Amino acid sequence: MAEETSAYAQRLERAAAAMAHAGVDVMLLGPGADMFYLSGFEHGHAGERLLALVLRRDGSASWIAPVMNVPQVLEHATPGQEVRGWTDGETYLPALRDALQGADTLAFDDEARAAFLLDVMGAAPAVRPRKAGGVMRGLRMRKDAHELNRLLAAAAQVDGAIPGAVATCRWTRMESEVDADLRRQLGGQTAFTIIAAGRNAALPHHETGSDLLNRGEVVILDFGTRFQGYHSDITVTCAIGEPSDPEVRTVYRVVWEAQQKALAAVRPGVPCEEIDRAAREHIAAAGYGDRFLHRTGHGLGLQIHEPPYLVAGNTEPLEEGMVFSIEPGIYLPDRFGVRLEVIAAVTADGVRLLNAPSAPELPIAAQD
């Protein structure tokens, strides 16, 4: 899983350069994607105990860690990176104060607990905090060859699961049963799953429940895995036998065409919002404009949602190596929804699909 130590050293150098460019003195990152990107360290149990990588504009780095996590941090700290352990009785505030001494501007981990940021502001009231994402996005947004290989491996995991996933969509089963089967199939690499049947498919972020799947209903399966830190994310829409709502096939076609229009627009230099517009205009022209409830896509990598976002208002130009979902959807309240998602990578002159393409015709699950 680990990069070469030299790869992390290079990333730290690039991060320090980005900090200098952004006028940031200190960057404080908790366990998560940014810390993993810069050090290979990840940890799931830190919770309300501060564990942080502290990077300074001069390129030097150190760690703050609960004393019981110090051995784990030491496995990833490179020579010269001090690891400061703190005990529950002492609290992390003294270490935080020392880390921020003399700092004017702090870049703080976007995904860390807000309580930690409030502690920072209390411990160092003169420090001006801003989002670490502003520093890190430029490093993480364009994926290198190693990262693309991991994203491809993760994409292959979900592609391989599609036939089995569709096959488990049988009437008289519950969403949660389909979900359990899918998770078994994906194994320990499962990152998330959403199974939304019937009218639940009209909710883009339905939470899988105990509703039964019925004949003629649409089922949306949205799922992803994590391979060596990098994610996959795919959405398939199928029906259990011939759909009972006559509009399903029309809507499916419109969504599929919108996805093709969006994909066709991808190439370096095109603003992110143009990809969204390509999909949205097609859906609007078909009369479903107000039923496309979300942006067309999100970046994918160490996080399931990360920059760039393909959304109205984002004028940022696409660059080679960016990886994101293309996932238009149409949602008809209390009836059904259709969403088709694939992952695209920007190449030197266009686009490369990391997944198998979405099926152009509605897949029908066997109705036994």
Added chain:
Amino acid sequence: MAEETSAYAQRLERAAAAMAHAGVDVMLLGPGADMFYLSGFEHGHAGERLLALVLRRDGSASWIAPVMNVPQVLEHATPGQEVRGWTDGETYLPALRDALQGADTLAFDDEARAAFLLDVMGAAPAVRPRKAGGVMRGLRMRKDAHELNRLLAAAAQVDGAIPGAVATCRWTRMESEVDADLRRQLGGQTAFTIIAAGRNAALPHHETGSDLLNRGEVVILDFGTRFQGYHSDITVTCAIGEPSDPEVRTVYRVVWEAQQKALAAVRPGVPCEEIDRAAREHIAAAGYGDRFLHRTGHGLGLQIHEPPYLVAGNTEPLEEGMVFSIEPGIYLPDRFGVRLEVIAAVTADGVRLLNAPSAPELPIAAQD
């Protein structure tokens, strides 16, 4: 799972009173324990899209939600609670600005993303943010009878899993295999698991891996479930056959006795730090003071770690209805560790164990 609507109304009233007492104008809560406590709403997919419950000092409440989550929020919003949906193109910043208009002091969800707090500070620079935990802890720390029943049901889930969990600790198996068996046994209610064998048991927050279990080694099993929002959390230490390190049985005994000392100290009015001291002094007297790497316990409820914390420096007095872990541990680097955890509730005149008590003698897993 849901409380009566009237229970939520009462909790909102108490929260508004706590805000007034603390001089807070607006409280902003994201999906998580505080939102669940006040509304019964929970949601796992919100991610970088702001979904918030906004409570005002006058007791009025409203919601900010991505437009695609509005139907889900409406199922929980009570009459009079406005739900303001925002689209990806519009962003949540206008809704945030409106929610904070005229506010001077804001209580912000401890567990929300720091990026949201930085957005708040950008959208309303004059607002003074502080931790919502300071308002909510007084409401959530003392569990009522309904909450205690859920904590008991969750505790019964982990108690029931102990014999099976110990039985799966056989040599030639990997930590991850024991983990998979345990998760299967706990089922969909699993909240977390840590399996730490041999020298890994010397790391209190070891991440379960592929190391093999060997004859004569100690295994720490730390796991919990979630029942209707409320958690269990237990730690068992066992050995695979007779322990090969002669100090294991001594250390086990010291930890068990420390746990009994801590439990015996629990009653209303005793400062939290006294419980920690009771355990720590016993361990120190046995010569292992510097190997007890963490506090004696943490509160348990809608979160796995929540107030009150049984830690040096916490002079807060125990009150009836508080629920927390008692989990002393001794960790000998590169050799082994022992931790014994049960959950205790403060009663009118003492303590009640929610779990079965820790075994006074080291459990030995069959060595087949």
